[in-house]
Every structure is written in structure tokens, then in C-alpha cells.
Amino acid sequence: MFDSFFKLQKIMMPQNTITKSFPVSRNVEKLQASSTLKAAQVAGDLRERGFDVIDLSVGEPDFQTPEFIKEFAWEGLQRGLTKYTPTSGLKTFQESIAEFYAEEFGASFSPKEVIATCGGKQALFNAACTLLNPGDKVLIPKPYWVTFPEIVNFVGAKNVFIETEETDFILTAEQVKNSITPKTKLLILNSPNNPTGRVIPPEEMRRIIEVCAEKEVYVLTDECYLFFVYPPAEVFTSASLPADLRKYICVAGSFSKTYAMTGWRIGYTIANEEWSRAMSKLQSHSTSHPTSFVQYACACAMQDNTKSKGAVNSMRAEYEKRRAWLIPSLQKIEGLKCSNPEGAFYALVDVRGFLNAKLKTSAGIADLFLKEAHVVVTDGAGFGADGFLRISYATDLENLKKGVAKIKNLLQATKTKTAI
Numbered sequence: 128m129f130d131s132f133f134k135l136q137k138i139m140m141p142q143n144t145i146t147k148s149f150p151v152s153r154n155v156e157k158l159q160a161s162s163t164l165k166a167a168q169v170a171g172d173l174r175e176r177g178f179d180v181i182d183l184s185v186g187e188p189d190f191q192t193p194e195f196i197k198e199f200a201w202e203g204l205q206r207g208l209t210k211y212t213p214t215s216g217l218k219t220f221q222e223s224i225a226e227f228y229a230e231e232f233g234a235s236f237s238p239k240e241v242i243a244t245c246g247g248k249q250a251l252f253n254a255a256c257t258l259l260n261p262g263d264k265v266l267i268p269k270p271y272w273v274t275f276p277e278i279v280n281f282v283g284a285k286n287v288f289i290e291t292e293e294t295d296f297i298l299t300a301e302q303v304k305n306s307i308t309p310k311t312k313l314l315i316l317n318s319p320n321n322p323t324g325r326v327i328p329p330e331e332m333r334r335i336i337e338v339c340a341e342k343e344v345y346v347l348t349d350e351c352y353l354f355f356v357y358p359p360a361e362v363f364t365s366a367s368l369p370a371d372l373r374k375y376i377c378v379a380g381s382f383s384k385t386y387a388m389t390g391w392r393i394g395y396t397i398a399n400e401e402w403s404r405a406m407s408k409l410q411s412h413s414t415s416h417p418t419s420f421v422q423y424a425c426a427c428a429m430q431d432n433t434k435s436k437g438a439v440n441s442m443r444a445e446y447e448k449r450r451a452w453l454i455p456s457l458q459k460i461e462g463l464k465c466s467n468p469e470g471a472f473y474a475l476v477d478v479r480g481f482l483n484a485k486l487k488t489s490a491g492i493a494d495l496f497l498k499e500a501h502v503v504v505t506d507g508a509g510f511g512a513d514g515f516l517r518i519s520y521a522t523d524l525e526n527l528k529k530g531v532a533k534i535k536n537l538l539q540a541t542k543t544k545t546a547i
């Protein structure tokens with residue numbers, strides 16, 4: 128039955144090459160389909176076919192958007208916010224972001240340096256497309272979020288990956304310094320990181336940006352998991368750096384994870400006015416702006432610091448509880464390695480100790496989990512981390528416990544078989 132499922136899956140899944148008869152553009156043809164969305168689709172397809180799936184591939188919060196934000200959206204609708212807004216966003220949206228960052232992080236930037244975008248993804252695309260030219264080199268630490276190298280491919284620039292395994296997946300200023308060449312135009316960062324969950328300490332982050340600024344290399348920093356950092360790790364936004372460093376930085380922010388608003392499609396950029404004007408120009412020819420009453424709801428949420436903090440804190444406490452159970456449980460599985468993630472809601476586990484003549488890749492192990500136990504995890508290869516699997520804890524503790532028990536049994540059986 129599973130063989131036929133896998134055949135069906137091949138037909139249903141988005142493939143890298145679209146039908147031969149459609150002359151897909153070279154820019155799009157070279158893009159890889161998103162491996163995280165593939166895993167989600169496999170889980171969905173299996174569920175639809177009646178299987179009891181344990182989905183540990185989830186890339187979005189398993190919480191509902193807080194009620195007070197839904198009410199603000201409704202209020203926006205009732206106030207008639209159903210028309211176009213300025214491309215850069217409602218003034219109240221831009222001001223609320225600037226005020227929130229000032230209050231929360233002591234950051235000092237003008238509302239004109241904020242642009243409302245349709246999610247963090249558009250923020251990243253806007254930033255990269257307005258800076259990069261074909262042939263420019265872009266530094267990306269490994270493991271990376273799947274979309275980063277694809278944006279670079281799309282604009283015809285060149286990815287230069289920085290290996291970080293020897294520093295336990297935490298990028299250092301030294302590694303950045305050693306990777307910069309005269310052709311380097313941009314560094315793309317993500318901390319807290321998807322897929323590792325690692326967080327670059329504030330002092331190191333500052334040093335990284337200083338190294339880049341010294342060489343006039345821009346930094347696109349994806350801070351979409353900013354509010355999910357677990358003590359003693361410290362939250363740090365590059366938006367709080369002084370203006371002489373900030374002129375090289377574009378912060379890509381998102382409401383998706385922070386307030387469990389993935390479907391609302393809203394994010395923002397914080398960048399100097401010139402860069403922001405360029406991004407606004409580009410956005411004026413694509414999506415124009417994110418949904419008007421959604422901008423309004425987010426602006427109100429940012430202004431209501433007590434409620435928004437309360438919502439974030441309760442989600443963070445729940446993730447922390449899951450993490451406290453998950454990481455030691457994974458670390459107890461003989462042969463499996465996993466560093467302690469300080470942020471986001473992922474653990475990246477090293478399964479290289481289980482590879483053998485039959486199970487040659489981590490993708491093979493992910494397939495084994497799927498076929499034998501209906502447990503869905505994301506293969507690390509799409510993140511530039513072949514030999515690793517990403518396990519998401521954006522799912523309840525009961526599900527996690529069931530999934531990890533199954534994973535443990537399968538991995539132990541693999542070891543036993545190899546020993547025989």
C-alpha cells in the first residue's frame with residue numbers, strides 16, 4: 128500500500144521541473160521546490176488517506192491567533208479599512224513597529240525605515256532583489272533556511288556557504304571575516320535559527336555586523352523567531368544597533384510565528400531610508416502592500432504591549448516546556464546527537480551514526496520513519512545539512528512523546544540489524 132502511496136506522492140508533489148511543454152523561465156527553473164512544504168504536504172496527504180500521522184515537520188505554531196488580534200482585525204474592517212494603503216504600509220503600522228522596538232529593545236529608527244510586507248518571505252525577497260546583481264556573492268551560513276539560497280539563485284547572484292559545524296552551528300565573526308572577498312555583497316543571517324534552533328549571542332552578532340560593515344558588506348537578518356529565545360540565551364535585534372552599523376542592515380521581521388499568524392501574511396522590513404524606498408518601489412509592482420485591516424490589527428497589537436506580551440509569553444512558556452522534555456529524550460537515544468536549541472521551535476538531530484549500506488542518507492531515515500511509523504520529520508539536506516533531521520516541537524507534548532518513542536524504536540532496530 129505504501130509503495131502506491133509513494134508513487135501517488137510523486138505525482139502530486141510539486142516537482143522541480145514543470146511540464147516540458149510550458150517554457151518556464153530560467154530564473155524559476157533553477158529554483159528547488161521547498162523541502163519544508165514537501166514534508167507538510169506528505170503529512171497532509173497521509174492524513175487525508177486515513178493514516179494516524181505524527182507530524183513533527185510542522186513549521187508553524189500549533190496555537191490559534193490570540194483573540195484580541197482577531198478582534199482588532201474585525202474592528203479594522205468595521206472602520207472601513209478595506210481599501211489600498213500606502214505601499215510601505217499604514218502610517219500607524221510603521222509607527223507602531225518603531226515605537227515597539229524603541230520600548231522593547233531601546234532601538235531608535237524612523238517609521239520611514241519600516242515597510243509592511245506580505246510575511247517575512249516578501250521582506251527577504253524585497254531586500255535581496257533590491258540589493259543584488261547577477262554575479263554578486265552572498266554569504267549564507269549552513270545550515271540555512273531553505274528559501275535563502277533560492278532567493279540568491281533567483282536574482283542570479285552566487286551562494287557562498289559558510290560551514291558552522293565546528294562551532295556547533297553558531298556563526299562567528301571570524302568565520303564571516305575569512306569568507307569575505309571583494310565580490311561579497313551580502314550576508315544572510317537567521318537567529319534564532321531554522322533549522323538548528325541555535326541563537327547567536329548578542330556580542331558575537333555585533334562583531335559579525337562590524338566585520339561586514341568594515342568591508343561594506345550588507346547584512347540581511349531574518350528575525351522571524353526573535354520572540355522565541357529561551358533563557359539564559361538573550362534576545363537580540365540588529366535594529367537596536369547604532370545608525371552607522373544599521374546602514375548596512377535590513378531586518379526581516381514577521382508576525383507569523385510571534386503571534387501565530389502564519390495565514391495572515393504579514394511581516395516588515397527595517398532598513399535605511401534609501402534601501403526602504405527601493406523596496407517600496409519593487410513592492411509597488413508586486414503585492415502593493417499586505418492586507419489593510421491586517422496591518423491595522425498588527426499595529427493595535429503592538430500598541431497593546433501588555434496583551435501582546437502576555438500572548439507571546441504563554442506560547443514561549445509552552446515551547447520551553449516541550450523543549451525541556453524533547454531535547455534530553457532525544458539525547459538519550461544511543462547514537463543520535465542533538466545540541467541544545469536556545470530558540471525557535473526546532474531541534475536538528477545528527478543521524479549520521481545510523482547510516483549504513485542500506486540507509487545511505489538522512490532522507491532514507493526520514494522515509495523509514497514515514498513508512499514504518501507514519502512519523503513525518505524534515506530531512507536536513509534541504510537546509511544544507513545532509514545527515515541531519517529537523518524535528519519540530521510546534522506540536523503538543525503528547526504527540527512529541529508518541530513520535531519520539533516510535534523514532535527511538537526504529538533507530539534501535541536499525542542498529543540491531545546492522546550489528547547482526
Ligand SMILES: Cc1ncc(COP(=O)(O)O)c(C=O)c1O
Pocket residue numbers: 186245246247248249272317320321349351380381382383384389393394
Ligand atoms: C527562518 C524563516 N524565515 C522566514 C519565514 C517566513 O515566514 P512568513 O513568510 O510566514 O513570515 C520562515 C517560515 O517558516 C522561516 O522559518
